Ligand SMILES: *[C@@H]1O[C@H](CO)[C@@H](O)[C@H](O)[C@H]1NC(C)=O
Ligand SMILES: *[C@@H]1O[C@H](CO)[C@@H](O)[C@H](O)[C@H]1NC(C)=O
Ligand SMILES: *[C@@H]1O[C@H](CO)[C@@H](O)[C@H](O)[C@H]1NC(C)=O
Ligand SMILES: *[C@@H]1O[C@H](CO)[C@@H](O)[C@H](O)[C@H]1NC(C)=O
Ligand SMILES: *[C@@H]1O[C@H](CO)[C@@H](O)[C@H](O)[C@H]1NC(C)=O
Ligand SMILES: *[C@@H]1O[C@H](CO)[C@@H](O)[C@H](O)[C@H]1NC(C)=O
Ligand SMILES: *[C@@H]1O[C@H](CO)[C@@H](O)[C@H](O)[C@H]1NC(C)=O
Ligand SMILES: *[C@@H]1O[C@H](CO)[C@@H](O)[C@H](O)[C@H]1NC(C)=O
């Protein structure tokens with residue numbers, strides 16, 4: 377229904393154009409915006425957006441080629457913010473040009489200060505060949521206070537804003553709240569000082585051909601945070617982020633479901649994809665999510681399902697057709713190079729995880745990591761976990777002096793546990809399925825290499841065709857030993873042939 381041809385303007389009416397298809401175009405230049413990279417355009421662009429809102433029908437707000445510096449902006453219903461090729465919409469660092477928007481993450485203070493806001497709106501587009509720049513280390517050094525070399529981490533300047541605390545005082549780049557039909561298409565978003573795109577209590581959200589480029593050294597630089605939202609498609613997109621690329625988080629009583637993530641390239645200094653709960657009030661269930669054709673490279677933790685607190689049921693998650701490569705970034709970043717990490721541990725004694733994780737499938741996955749897979753329940757909360765057709769290579773290639781550990785942060789003791797690197801470490805699970813698994817430990821053999829499978833306290837274990845190369849196949853735990861004799865025999869034979877041939 378919407379029109380992207382700006383070359384075919386026919387009629388000029390007052391200060392907006394009407395395209396051949398009858399869609400009004402409001403050009404920010406008509407309100408005096410100057411694209412020189414230094415003029416503050418906040419008032420002029422806000423004025424353009426108000427004119428578009430008053431128009432009431434679907435319209436385009438055009439940011440033409442140029443570098444437009446501005447404070448925060450709210451994009452109303454029926455507006456398509458179109459960034460022409462070579463257009464940059466640049467976030468100002470002047471705190472007085474940002475306003476408080478009630479934050480859902482109240483633990484960090486009552487206010488968010490988003491650069492772009494979509495609030496109680498319907499039918500909104502952000503698209504075009506141009507770029508939105510949040511200013512974090514752009515130009516280099518901007519908003520940077522310090523650099524911590526040992527963990528290759530930039531230390532941001534904290535903003536002097538009221539009613540927020542700590543890191544939450546930096547602006548989030550785009551916040552969408554209580555809205556529907558919000559579409560990000562063909563757009564590039566760079567250098568967010570905090571979370572890049574936050575979607576809260578919204579539905580019918582589409583990301584298609586979106587490039588999010590954060591700074592890998594920037595803390596809390598998430599790509600997409602989906603909170604309490606439904607009917608979401610994220611596809612054909614690339615995300616490079618300092619924190620999680622895609623975090624799907626429940627908060628409070630709303631359920632989250634019907635979420636598809638496909639055809640993605642992800643790189644993160646934290647998790648590629650994370651499914652989690654925001655705090656102890658997370659009671660809304662999360663279900664029916666599909667993740668497929670995802671390539672995760674040079675990332676700390678690949679796929680992470682780790683609620684931590686609340687009491688919701690997380691079920692029917694499918695992860696398939698993936699290529700995952702995870703390396704260790706050192707202890708300052710959460711995660712320890714696990715391609716797949718599923719845990720049901722509590723944050724602390726006050727904030728217990730009492731929900732359930734069930735029916736989670738990982739299949740057709742090729743993974744290479746400095747750590748193996750970690751799948752750990754606690755009190756009867758992990759059920760029906762499937763791994764099918766998985767190839768996992770364990771190797772060491774990062775230059776961090778420490779080596780991977782069991783990293784359970786933020787959780788009850790132990791937050792970090794020294795343990796050898798097993799292929800699959802699985803503990804406290806009900807109904808665990810392993811089918812067609814190949815695990816290979818690359819030489820040179822590291823002193824901390826553990827065992828192929830390390831399984832304990834698993835009820836109803838089913839295994840078929842597990843192959844282990846260059847490592848001892850060893851199984852511990854009480855419940856599953858008998859069932860495994862046959863497989864052990866098979867693997868021993870495989871080993872025998874491996875070394876003989
Ligand atoms: C959005 O546009 C539709 C027509 O497509 C119109 O019916 C509706 O009132 C508009 N909503 C707003 C908030 O402008
Ligand atoms: C920040 O913006 C306010 C409001 O427009 C303005 O009065 C002030 O001069 C700006 N500060 C800087 C350093 O540009
Ligand atoms: C925001 O901070 C001001 C003081 O800086 C305080 O008076 C006000 O109550 C705060 N608002 C909220 C919502 O906390
Ligand atoms: C907006 O979302 C909040 C939760 O984030 C919810 O409490 C509130 O009811 C919603 N408001 C509307 C008008 O939908
Ligand atoms: C993705 O968007 C860019 C502009 O940001 C455009 O040049 C490219 O053709 C788009 N690709 C597809 C497959 O639509
Ligand atoms: C996205 O880009 C592709 C390729 O240039 C183009 O065909 C498509 O119409 C664009 N979509 C939007 C919504 O701009
Ligand atoms: C799932 O979400 C998509 C995208 O918003 C929507 O087109 C589809 O109808 C939804 N499916 C169901 C079963 O609601
Ligand atoms: C949890 O919900 C209760 C009751 O709705 C509220 O008082 C409390 O502030 C909430 N806690 C958090 C961390 O949101």
Ligand SMILES: *[C@@H]1O[C@H](CO)[C@@H](O)[C@H](O)[C@H]1NC(C)=O
Nearest residue numbers: 691692693694695735736737
């Ligand atoms: C388990 O999840 C899959 C999606 O991965 C779904 O197709 C299937 O119906 C679910 N099974 C049950 C028993 O809910």
Ligand SMILES: *[C@@H]1O[C@H](CO)[C@@H](O)[C@H](O)[C@H]1NC(C)=O
Nearest residue numbers: 721722754755787788789790
């Ligand atoms: C497992 O659950 C028990 C009981 O809630 C708790 O005491 C223990 O600390 C939990 N372990 C971890 C690692 O979270």
Ligand SMILES: *[C@@H]1O[C@H](CO)[C@@H](O)[C@H](O)[C@H]1NC(C)=O
Nearest residue numbers: 754755756757804805806833
């Ligand atoms: C074994 O795991 C189950 C959950 O599957 C849990 O309820 C039980 O406490 C665990 N037993 C031991 C001895 O840790």
Ligand SMILES: *[C@@H]1O[C@H](CO)[C@@H](O)[C@H](O)[C@H]1NC(C)=O
Nearest residue numbers: 674703704772773774775776
């Ligand atoms: C490790 O160091 C070598 C030699 O300095 C370098 O070529 C390589 O890129 C580094 N690897 C990583 C993952 O940082």
